[in-house]
Amino acid sequence: TPALEAVDVTRTYEMEGVEVTALKGVSLVIENGEYAAILGPSGSGKSTLMHLLGALDRPSSGALRVGGRDVAELNDGELAELRNEHIGFVFQSFHLLARTTAVDNVSMPLMYRGIGRAECRRRAVAALETVGLGHRLDHRPNQMSGGEQQRVAIARALVGAPKVVLADEPTGNLDTRTGHEVMRLLEELNREQGVAVILVTHEPEVAVRARRQIHIRDGLIERDEATARPEPAA
Numbered sequence: 001t002p003a004l005e006a007v008d009v010t011r012t013y014e015m016e017g018v019e020v021t022a023l024k025g026v027s028l029v030i031e032n033g034e035y036a037a038i039l040g041p042s043g044s045g046k047s048t049l050m051h052l053l054g055a056l057d058r059p060s061s062g063a064l065r066v067g068g069r070d071v072a073e074l075n076d077g078e079l080a081e082l083r084n085e086h087i088g089f090v091f092q093s094f095h096l097l098a099r100t101t102a103v104d105n106v107s108m109p110l111m112y113r114g115i116g117r118a119e120c121r122r123r124a125v126a127a128l129e130t131v132g133l134g135h136r137l138d139h140r141p142n143q144m145s146g147g148e149q150q151r152v153a154i155a156r157a158l159v160g161a162p163k164v165v166l167a168d169e170p171t172g173n174l175d176t177r178t179g180h181e182v183m184r185l186l187e188e189l190n191r192e193q194g195v196a197v198i199l200v201t202h203e204p205e206v207a208v209r210a211r212r213q214i215h216i217r218d219g220l221i222e223r224d225e226a227t228a229r230p231e232p233a234a
């Protein structure tokens with residue numbers, strides 16, 4: 001089963017009586033372990049596609065399968081459960097709870113799954129160690145740098161052992177060097193744990209590191225091609 005599958009998906013928004021079709025019929029298969037970049041101009045539909053692939057939203061028409069499950073056949077609760085088990089999210093603006101420690105932020109997806117407190121903490125600590133933040137467990141977001149906050153967000157994304165991590169401009173709020181560190185981390189996750197990584201980026205040097213580049217324009221896939229693998233960073 002592919003990790004994600006979109007078949008002729010459309011998504012239309014209605015705003016003040018005006019319809020905007022953000023996706024006009026997108027078909028896409030993401031296999032387990034893939035590493036793909038989604039590129040395209042502002043307003044082309046990238047975020048809409050990411051929200052659909054992440055089962056945060058449902059298509060207006062067409063089929064979307066997450067881990068082989070057609071989202072149309074699931075109620076909202078079942079969809080949330082599937083999302084929680086299958087997908088990790090990383091956003092440009094981190095989306096951490098401001099007054100909550102790193103370990104509690106990372107525990108959150110497991111708490112929602114009803115996993116016991118001690119087990120949540122154990123797994124959150126392990127995830128923070130994976131991203132090199134074993135020494136920041138009890139820090140709050142405002143006590144950490146942007147790069148550290150994004151690493152906390154990555155730990156939160158991976159703590160539930162997802163099949164897919166969706167990252168919407170994960171380096172957009174970071175300086176170049178910190179952005180590289182975050183990318184190395186996502187690549188490691190992909191290579192060593194076999195997690196499929198799909199990221200949206202405007203930065204060509206980020207996109208070329210992905211093995212596949214999916215170009216979106218005006219609600220359609222314009223181009224979908226393999227990238228030559230660059231030399232690993234020193």
Ligand code: ADP
Nearest residue numbers: 013015020022041042043044045046047048049
């Ligand atoms: P991108 O991520 O490539 O910038 P988006 O998916 O955010 O593109 O947006 C695609 C189109 O859909 C744009 O025309 C945008 O204005 C519109 N759109 C996105 N989200 C909404 C929404 N919640 N309500 C109305 N229109 C939206």
Ligand code: ADP
Nearest residue numbers: 047051056089090091092093094095168169172
């Ligand atoms: P921006 O790129 O403008 O910083 P983000 O990429 O951070 O925006 O967030 C994109 C969208 O995803 C927003 O509409 C936000 O409300 C939504 N979002 C962020 N975090 C979550 C989450 N954990 N679950 C569901 N939706 C989220």
